[in-house]
Amino acid sequence: MMKDLIRINEPIIGEEEVRAVAEVLQSGILTDKSGMGPRVIEFERRFAEYTGAKYAVAVSSGTAALHAALLAAGVGLGDEVIIPSFTFSATAEAVVLAGAKPVFADIDEATYTITLESVEEVLSRKTKAIIPVDLYGLPADIDPILEMAEKRDIYVIEDAAQSLGASYKDRHVGGVAHQTCFSFYASKHLTTGEGGMVTTNDDYLAEALRMIRTHGESKPYWVERLGHNYRMTEMQAAIGVIQLQRLPKNVERRRENAAILTEKLEKTKKLILPFETEDRRHAWHLYTVRVKGANKGRRNKIIEYLRSRRVSAAAYYPTPVHLLPYYRRMADSVRGALTNTEKASSQVISLPVHPRVTPDDLDYIAKTLKKSLTK
Numbered sequence: 163m164m165k166d167l168i169r170i171n172e173p174i175i176g177e178e179e180v181r182a183v184a185e186v187l188q189s190g191i192l193t194d195k196s197g198m199g200p201r202v203i204e205f206e207r208r209f210a211e212y213t214g215a216k217y218a219v220a221v222s223s224g225t226a227a228l229h230a231a232l233l234a235a236g237v238g239l240g241d242e243v244i245i246p247s248f249t250f251s252a253t254a255e256a257v258v259l260a261g262a263k264p265v266f267a268d269i270d271e272a273t274y275t276i277t278l279e280s281v282e283e284v285l286s287r288k289t290k291a292i293i294p295v296d297l298y299g300l301p302a303d304i305d306p307i308l309e310m311a312e313k314r315d316i317y318v319i320e321d322a323a324q325s326l327g328a329s330y331k332d333r334h335v336g337g338v339a340h341q342t343c344f345s346f347y348a349s350k351h352l353t354t355g356e357g358g359m360v361t362t363n364d365d366y367l368a369e370a371l372r373m374i375r376t377h378g379e380s381k382p383y384w385v386e387r388l389g390h391n392y393r394m395t396e397m398q399a400a401i402g403v404i405q406l407q408r409l410p411k412n413v414e415r416r417r418e419n420a421a422i423l424t425e426k427l428e429k430t431k432k433l434i435l436p437f438e439t440e441d442r443r444h445a446w447h448l449y450t451v452r453v454k455g456a457n458k459g460r461r462n463k464i465i466e467y468l469r470s471r472r473v474s475a476a477a478y479y480p481t482p483v484h485l486l487p488y489y490r491r492m493a494d495s496v497r498g499a500l501t502n503t504e505k506a507s508s509q510v511i512s513l514p515v516h517p518r519v520t521p522d523d524l525d526y527i528a529k530t531l532k533k534s535l536t537k
């Protein structure tokens with residue numbers, strides 16, 4: 163029997179979302195000029211409650227969340243922002259959009275996240291913010307970075323676009339860094355089609371974020387700072403409220419699926435498997451394995467093999483940001499060797515563990531992957 167394609171991630175939308183959007187459309191309130199319509203306010207309240215943050219500010223995308231967070235932190239021309247190069251390009255893009263320069267820190271080989279040590283290697287007097295990215299859903303070890311940053315008046319903005327539902331030292335991601343940015347793009351844990359959120363515990367930052375979301379206005383048509391139109395629509399927020407109710411169960415499904423894959427793959431000597439630690443719970447956006455000793459060509463062959471057998475595996479991300487044509491031109495963005503970053507980008511393979519993946523699928527994924535390694 164021909165197997166259906168097992169997608170790497172897919173949105174899970176039920177009747178309730180359909181009904182909620184229909185209700186918004188019928189109500190006639192599609193958005194609000196301050197960005198604070200009734201559904202947005204409800205979504206923000208529930209999101210803050212879930213993450214344990216004091217404030218949540220809804221915006222139009224994860225990229226908008228990052229850009230708004232940088233603007234709220236006062237990042238601008240002449241400033242440097244330390245970020246990993248092993249991330250989706252939007253992390254770097256937001257820095258450039260804020261007028262600042264991205265400076266790339268290397269990742270830790272085991273967790274794919276930047277660390278205090280790698281950040282300190284590229285720190286300068288111009289460093290104004292640091293953006294650790296919780297790649298694949300595993301939170302970066304943020305406390306040591308926060309402690310160093312607070313001594314130097316540097317803001318820590320966590321890119322949690324992939325880690326909603328993860329936790330760090332028994333706190334949900336979202337209540338830990340100075341600001342935390344989430345994405346509700348269609349492939350993420352919680353989706354509103356497009357959408358994003360910034361959480362913070364800081365009164366000043368929350369107020370700044372609300373202004374930035376709607377043209378820097380503190381009241382209608384009264385512009386106090388540079389902003390943008392980053393408002394979330396009422397349709398998006400209505401979907402978000404329902405998606406959030408399903409989130410804990412879906413994260414649990416991902417965790418179970420990841421555990422099953424680990425059990426099936428742990429004896430495979432050619433692979434390094436993902437893991438969580440005592441104090442860092444993974445959100446399992448992706449289950450990313452590493453092929454020991456592989457170069458890019460070999461890794462790509464394995465992905466091709468999996469895809470030809472209807473397992474949609476992928477390399478996230480095949481090119482580190484500092485080697486992309488646009489970023490390659492930036493002088494001084496690369497200060498040291500990004501050895502772990504470049505090696506990881508040629509060896510990683512991400513596999514699906516989303517809630518729609520069945521035990522049968524997991525069995526098939528593991529078998530197909532093992533077979534591909536013998537080729």
Ligand SMILES: *Cc1c(COP(=O)(O)O)cnc(C)c1O
Nearest residue numbers: 223224225250252323345346347
């Ligand atoms: C998805 C993602 C973003 C961007 O979010 P959008 O909602 O697509 O704008 C930023 N950073 C990371 C790590 C992401 O995975």
